[in-house]
Amino acid sequence: MIHTTSRVLVAELRQHVGETVSVSGWVNTLRLQAKMQFVVVRDHTGMVQVTHRRGGEGDETEAALESLTAESAVRITGRVVDNAIVKLGGLELIPESVEVLNRAETPLPIDEQTGLEHRLDWRFLDVRIRPEAQLLFATQTTFEQGMREYAYSQGCTEMHTPKLMDTASESGAEVFELGYFGRSAYLAQSPQFFKQMAIAAGIDKVFEIGPVFRAEPSFTSRHATEFTGVDVELAWITDVEDVMRFEEHMLAHGMAKVAEQHGEAIREVFGVEVAAPQVPFPRITMAEAQEILRGKGWDPEGRKEDLDPEGERGVAAHIKEQTGHEFVFITHYPTSIRPFYHMRPADRPDLTLSFDLLWKGLEITTGAQREHRYDVLVKQAAGKGMSTEPLQDYLNAFRYGCPPHGGLGMGLGRVLMVMLGLDSIREATFLFRGPNRLTP
Amino acid sequence: MIHTTSRVLVAELRQHVGETVSVSGWVNTLRLQAKMQFVVVRDHTGMVQVTHRRGGEGDETEAALESLTAESAVRITGRVVDNAIVKLGGLELIPESVEVLNRAETPLPIDEQTGLEHRLDWRFLDVRIRPEAQLLFATQTTFEQGMREYAYSQGCTEMHTPKLMDTASESGAEVFELGYFGRSAYLAQSPQFFKQMAIAAGIDKVFEIGPVFRAEPSFTSRHATEFTGVDVELAWITDVEDVMRFEEHMLAHGMAKVAEQHGEAIREVFGVEVAAPQVPFPRITMAEAQEILRGKGWDPEGRKEDLDPEGERGVAAHIKEQTGHEFVFITHYPTSIRPFYHMRPADRPDLTLSFDLLWKGLEITTGAQREHRYDVLVKQAAGKGMSTEPLQDYLNAFRYGCPPHGGLGMGLGRVLMVMLGLDSIREATFLFRGPNRLTP
The missing domain is CATH 2.40.50.140 (Nucleic acid-binding proteins)
Known part of the structure; x- marks a missing residue:
């Protein structure tokens, strides 16, 4: 019948x-x-x-x-x-x-006892039979919808920038190389250069959600060779504060929407609360953060310029204790550990007008005001020992009236991982890609 | 001061x-x-x-x-x-x-007289100084927003599927290969296999906008090596008609939104009218289309299985004359020119339950009901002379209860090109990528 x-x-x-x-x-x-x-x-x-x-x-x-x-x-x-x-x-x-x-074959290749790696081999079945995974993608959809709503409300234009480049973008390392009609091309590690070109092209505010590629041989619970980046770039900013303000409001709007549509289910399935965080988020300079950490015994040899994961957790714990807030912007990273295109304060060439955003101690964003003055940019690239010749297409964008601007890049999987309390970014991605995993 | x-x-x-x-x-x-x-x-x-x-x-x-x-x-x-x-x-x-x-250097490298290729070399300036280009990206943003609104209203989940694959996806040709930690990886020519995996994973309706890569040495005005694909996949469909209905409504919703927000500006700047097309769009089978075309002298030697661009324009002109409609679905493509995973009617193994959508004579979409039965799929792959071994990860998705489904893939640049009456997809893309162009 x-x-x-x-x-x-x-x-x-x-x-x-x-x-x-x-x-x-x-x-x-x-x-x-x-x-x-x-x-x-x-x-x-x-x-x-x-x-x-x-x-x-x-x-x-x-x-x-x-x-x-x-x-x-x-x-x-x-x-x-x-x-x-x-x-x-x-x-x-x-x-x-x-x-x-x-008709499904029997037995199924995985069940509730199966370990993570083997579950990933059969990810379609893993996602189908686990309510957590179903809820994860519903949450992701709603969260993106919320972030886009905020971005549109602020006048953002949604751009799709190329993933194929003719030079290894920000640095030579950690870039995938491919054959391209008899020459080499490279996969973009971020839309950084291209979203800045969009700013030079007169797009007032740029928004992009798309794949980024990192040829890093990292095997941690928070790294992937391909992940979904949320990128924003804002023209005519007064300072980097404009970028941080945009981000905290975008996140708060996205999380409010998630809380409204899935808050109850998330509580039930993941046992965590999602609510819109209070804005503004706390801010702390890198120098202050390190002073506090050193006061607690971090990096006793005083050698670290950057925060390691332990340091990030330490700062977050301190801020949580002082303010009750789960988010913290760490600002003014030293020039030595930031890319050449981050702007530096006129009186402090050793610092950058940049930030990282931590959520529950995990870095989810790097952002900065960009150096938009051609001469300064060329000087900063040279100061980092970079050859400017392969950068010329990028640098050209600053020769004909590029306005002041700044922006941020956020890892979608990391945000979801923290939001839902997942152990690994592998659980926050539909089909994870790592050095040892290129399937299914 | x-x-x-x-x-x-x-x-x-x-x-x-x-x-x-x-x-x-x-x-x-x-x-x-x-x-x-x-x-x-x-x-x-x-x-x-x-x-x-x-x-x-x-x-x-x-x-x-x-x-x-x-x-x-x-x-x-x-x-x-x-x-x-x-x-x-x-x-x-x-x-x-x-x-x-x-301060902008003088003189500017391009002006209103500059030809397309040289303009593309200075694309950031080209986009900044031409009101058409500014309006194009505003239109793109609104159009995507409209399509997403429709997709969300139909219960779609927005997925981000990997662009890195371990096998050359649908066919061995026209795929970019890259080095991946001592072995090879390939760039996805479409999210086809992965969005089907999402269906097998119990996602009811899948929506994705993202980059797709084609290593085609094509130099036409409508081809690119990287472009933005709009992909949809729907589970539990009754037949391919469900897919076509989804697409015509999604397009109509997106275009209504564009007409509302930019209709006047588009008329002024591009000299074209944008309005929501009437649904349903006309449908015609490939056999009928060819009969009509041959009656008008197309393919006098009777050798062509597929429509060439001339044939596509001919069908579109005929439909426009008969119905006044600019869109037409051509259905039931022969098995010989469709991929192995397109479903075939039980009584006509020589045909597929597939379609192309033409707009003003240009193909903007290919879609189909997919074969979801493992045994049939394996048989069809073998019938195309394909080795099933490299396909095993894909085929596994059909062994454990994959529901009937179908979907479509649409080229965003092509749609914008037709919508705004542009001569080339180069004008409808922020930073075009072709065999000879990998910059800026």
């Missing part, structure tokens, strides 16, 4: 009591008893029990249900019956026809 | 008559007369005239204005004066201070 009714989502079944409808989804559980067959079918909106009394020989429905396997894709047409005894919403479906659209 | 007022956009000056404000923008034109200096300053919202009566020796404002060059980035602080004689909005700015934030 071919179904002739259109699909009804499980969450909407209550409105169809007494009617015959079709439900499409996966076999979540099977209980095949002597007299009764119970099959729980799951779609992306919920689960419903299908209840069938065995009819014996010639009962096609009985035979079809008997042949089911866990996670098979099925379409079941039947009557929706109100039955207070049934745990799943007090409803059951009395089947009239059962279609197996795609 | 340092400015102490905050920036006012040119479009908002009317609200500040009598006040002293700062305007930030580019020097659009300079008229330096014996007694008067006139400078037109442009920001992304409009242009304003700055009017200064020369004060002679010691007049710092006079000296600053005298030193300006076209396209320099300036901040001018002055009093807003109502002056009906002034053409630009009946307003002028009487300057009190002039800051040159970035």
